[in-house]
Amino acid sequence: xxxxxxxxxxxxxxxxxxxIQRALLASVMVGILCPFVGNFVVLRRMSFFADAISHSAFAxxxxxxxxxxxxxxxxxxxxxLIALLIAFLSEKTSLSHDTVIGVAFSGAIATGMLIxxxxxxxxxxxxxxxxxxxLAITNSDLLLxxxxxxxxxxxxxxxxxxxLQITFNSDLARVEGINVRFxxxxxxxxxxxxxxxxxxxxxxxxxxxxxxxxAASAKNLASSMKHLFVxxxxxxxxxxxxxxxxxxxxxTSSGPTIVLVSIGIFFLTMLKRART
Amino acid sequence: MKAxxxxxxxxxxxxxxxxxxxTFSVEEGRIVAIIGPNGAGKTTLIKAILGLIPYQxxxxxxFGRPFRHNKSHTKVGYVPQRLEFDRTFPLTVSxxxxxxxxxxxxxxxxxxxxxxKYIDRLLKTVGAQDLRDRGIGSLSGGExxxxxxxxxxxxxxxxxxxxxxxxxVDIEGQEKFYDLVRRLNKEKGLTVIxxxxxxxxxxxxxxxxxxxxxxxxxxGSPEDTLTNEVIKSVYGEMMGAYIHSCHEHx
Numbered sequence: 001x002x003x004x005x006x007x008x009x010x011x012x013x014x015x016x017x018x019x020i021q022r023a024l025l026a027s028v029m030v031g032i033l034c035p036f037v038g039n040f041v042v043l044r045r046m047s048f049f050a051d052a053i054s055h056s057a058f059a060x061x062x063x064x065x066x067x068x069x070x071x072x073x074x075x076x077x078x079x080x081l082i083a084l085l086i087a088f089l090s091e092k093t094s095l096s097h098d099t100v101i102g103v104a105f106s107g108a109i110a111t112g113m114l115i116x117x118x119x120x121x122x123x124x125x126x127x128x129x130x131x132x133x134x135l136a137i138t139n140s141d142l143l144l145x146x147x148x149x150x151x152x153x154x155x156x157x158x159x160x161x162x163x164l165q166i167t168f169n170s171d172l173a174r175v176e177g178i179n180v181r182f183x184x185x186x187x188x189x190x191x192x193x194x195x196x197x198x199x200x201x202x203x204x205x206x207x208x209x210x211x212x213x214x215a216a217s218a219k220n221l222a223s224s225m226k227h228l229f230v231x232x233x234x235x236x237x238x239x240x241x242x243x244x245x246x247x248x249x250x251x252t253s254s255g256p257t258i259v260l261v262s263i264g265i266f267f268l269t270m271l272k273r274a275r276t
Numbered sequence: 277m278k279a280x281x282x283x284x285x286x287x288x289x290x291x292x293x294x295x296x297x298x299t300f301s302v303e304e305g306r307i308v309a310i311i312g313p314n315g316a317g318k319t320t321l322i323k324a325i326l327g328l329i330p331y332q333x334x335x336x337x338x339f340g341r342p343f344r345h346n347k348s349h350t351k352v353g354y355v356p357q358r359l360e361f362d363r364t365f366p367l368t369v370s371x372x373x374x375x376x377x378x379x380x381x382x383x384x385x386x387x388x389x390x391x392x393k394y395i396d397r398l399l400k401t402v403g404a405q406d407l408r409d410r411g412i413g414s415l416s417g418g419e420x421x422x423x424x425x426x427x428x429x430x431x432x433x434x435x436x437x438x439x440x441x442x443x444x445v446d447i448e449g450q451e452k453f454y455d456l457v458r459r460l461n462k463e464k465g466l467t468v469i470x471x472x473x474x475x476x477x478x479x480x481x482x483x484x485x486x487x488x489x490x491x492x493x494x495x496g497s498p499e500d501t502l503t504n505e506v507i508k509s510v511y512g513e514m515m516g517a518y519i520h521s522c523h524e525h526x
Contacts, residue, residue, distance in 0.1 A: 161374070162375075164367075165375045165376070169356070169361055171356060172356065172427075174328060175327075175352055176431070219366060222366035223366055225371050
């Protein structure tokens, strides 16, 4: 009885801090948003693309730092630019998608590193984007994540049929009258935006994990698309909340703790899948 | 009325002609088989007609109208040669068919009674009513082809393109598949353009034949067109001898 009272008082104290409340809200929103989009990344085997986009954001952040622009704005702008460039080059050249991504990826990283080398003094804000800090989330960050989450989920739900058609087989989708090119570019754009708004929470290095791991875990168990979307978001939210609580309790970095929880869930789902 | 008109179609890749000056037309309600050896351009022809690959010159009309991509596609159904998809894709047959059921821009998981009944009716038409809740990756080759036919006819197309749709399916499955195609052709007046390497299938199910070897070698009914000379000229000496021996057994 006394233990549960102590636990309750610890939880209520934990939740009384505004930065914890903001971090919880952010982890729930990103926990739903990233896996929702991540389902398409996993089903279309676009993990390398997602990785390239998150690392492109690094070039954007570096450019923002040297030009004195808001880092969120510059990272979104460069990520979108690189995403559209990859889509355009893949479509217009005979190069493989992987090659185009590889070139864009290396180019973005090299540019980012070159610019960072030119910066004077220590820039703590750059490290926030590199490794993420969910406890540093502000009210305006929360509002931005909320608006992007609502818009992204609404667009994906309205156009879910064509998006899934294209994911299943793009030739069939084209014959059925779907504008494959438009939806390809739209998906690339959505992935770029979702990655960049999640950077502050989880960081450039780990953001792809939040996109891929809960979706991959859900794919291990799901028997239908409906299950896939529900389970992936559920795993994303559980990873976010448990990872945040764990990081506060264990005094560890929030981003890696969230990702490790989601990887733990992935292995559990793999075990469950192997048993069935 | 002509369901399909192709005029002077040329497809090139790397400065090499894949198809040269292909001209033919197909009357509504006919079953037309496209035959030819590997590399003859059969799949290229269907893909060019459907706008999946570009063609350098020529024109394609469907039901008297020029065929353009992303426009007036509702009258076309297509079952590709080898359907490439991730077998672990957690997608049920009902969900797959639901993608194509109009309205396209609607939440696909909210099955209205009308849509559900439509999908059930569709699956019954192709003899796949038991497959509704099965995962697409768990279907056998024959089951998958029936589901793909159901998907191709969701929007009640006037013309159906089958690119070796029964390849990889056992003999019994192939029989069922072509019987289904014939039934759809009779009941719904569906025009069917099919590619097959199996000349027995062509003899039994096709009304007309197009022999292709980068150019159009011949057209006409299977009886008139598939003579020993034509088969030899399209497929080579061995194939001619095989067909001849089949005739002797008949």
